[in-house]
Amino acid sequence: MKLSWLFGSSMEAHHLLWTYLSVWLIQGGYCAWTAWQWLHTPKSAGTDDPLASANGEDS
Amino acid sequence: MQRSRILGLVGIVWFLLTVGVLAQATRMGLLLAPTDALQGNVFRIIYYHVPHSMLSLLFPYVNLFASLFYLYWRQRDPLKALNADAWAISSAEVTVVYATICLWTGMLWGRVTWGIWWTWDKRLTSMLLLWLLYVSYLMLRKLSATGQTQTLAAVLSIFAGIDVPIVYMSIRWWRTQHPAPIFLSGDPDAKMDPSMLPAFLWNLAGWTMWGIFILVFRYVLERRRQARDEDAALLAIEASLEMAK
Numbered sequence: 001m002k003l004s005w006l007f008g009s010s011m012e013a014h015h016l017l018w019t020y021l022s023v024w025l026i027q028g029g030y031c032a033w034t035a036w037q038w039l040h041t042p043k044s045a046g047t048d049d050p051l052a053s054a055n056g057e058d059s
Numbered sequence: 060m061q062r063s064r065i066l067g068l069v070g071i072v073w074f075l076l077t078v079g080v081l082a083q084a085t086r087m088g089l090l091l092a093p094t095d096a097l098q099g100n101v102f103r104i105i106y107y108h109v110p111h112s113m114l115s116l117l118f119p120y121v122n123l124f125a126s127l128f129y130l131y132w133r134q135r136d137p138l139k140a141l142n143a144d145a146w147a148i149s150s151a152e153v154t155v156v157y158a159t160i161c162l163w164t165g166m167l168w169g170r171v172t173w174g175i176w177w178t179w180d181k182r183l184t185s186m187l188l189l190w191l192l193y194v195s196y197l198m199l200r201k202l203s204a205t206g207q208t209q210t211l212a213a214v215l216s217i218f219a220g221i222d223v224p225i226v227y228m229s230i231r232w233w234r235t236q237h238p239a240p241i242f243l244s245g246d247p248d249a250k251m252d253p254s255m256l257p258a259f260l261w262n263l264a265g266w267t268m269w270g271i272f273i274l275v276f277r278y279v280l281e282r283r284r285q286a287r288d289e290d291a292a293l294l295a296i297e298a299s300l301e302m303a304k
Binding site for chain 1: 085089090094099100101103104107108111150156159160163164168169170171271273276277279280283284286287289290
């Protein structure tokens with residue numbers, strides 16, 4: 001397929017473009033939200049590794 | 060080197076590798092795979108729609124097993140139960156993301172090929188039900204104020220888990236508007252053309268790697284939140300003991 005077809009005015013072209021764009025927007029948006037939350041959640045004072053306490057390996 | 064730093068490095072390498080695989084997969088899906096003889100270029104939606112649909116039926120099992128482990132451990136070993144609960148909420152969110160994409164891309168494809176956005180077909184309806192179950196799971200986790208929220212959510216996830224095989228089998232049990240399965244199907248005419256298979260497999264690999272990355276990242280975030288809540292609870296206990304002196 002020639003990439004220029006994707007930017008045509010047909011319904012097929014619009015829906016194919018929307019599919020590929022919206023998937024990246026949804027997945028990228030969720031990843032960005034998780035990263036934002038992770039950066040704004042303070043680390044525990046008790047352990048450096050959030051996984052460690054589950055295994056009884058407080059560092 | 061600290062364990063958390065090594066894990067962070069592995070995460071960054073995995074992320075970069077995943078983006079590379081997805082870039083190549085998208086290039087193959089849009090530019091290199093042949094145009095479908097019947098549907099034309101709009102058939103290329105399959106390279107994003109089907110991998111997301113397949114994965115939206117796999118992540119609920121992570122949620123189901125994590126919830127079962129939570130129910131088993133909540134009295135016996137609360138630390139292990141918390142760990143299982145972190146996997147449960149992470150996989151529920153990832154399921155909603157993948158199921159949303161499955162429904163949305165299916166609607167975009169259906170509007171072109173069927174002429175309608177939606178039909179109450181058994182595959183579409185059972186998939187919508189799965190999406191609703193996981194959205195209610197997340198709403199319960201977010202809004203419930205009882206001390207039993209995690210237990211109630213774990214029970215709800217068992218009901219959601221029952222819907223997964225119904226969604227999977229719906230196009231095998233009933234005649235539906237949704238096309239017949241292209242994999243693990245007895246019908247040779249329904250199978251994907253071998254020339255399209257590389258683009259499909261690249262996309263399946265890419266979105267699986269992305270799903271694993273985002274699931275683990277969300278799990279690490281949840282563990283950090285749990286540790287923060289634990290600190291806050293300990294501080295509150297220490298403060299109340301000081302006041303009692």
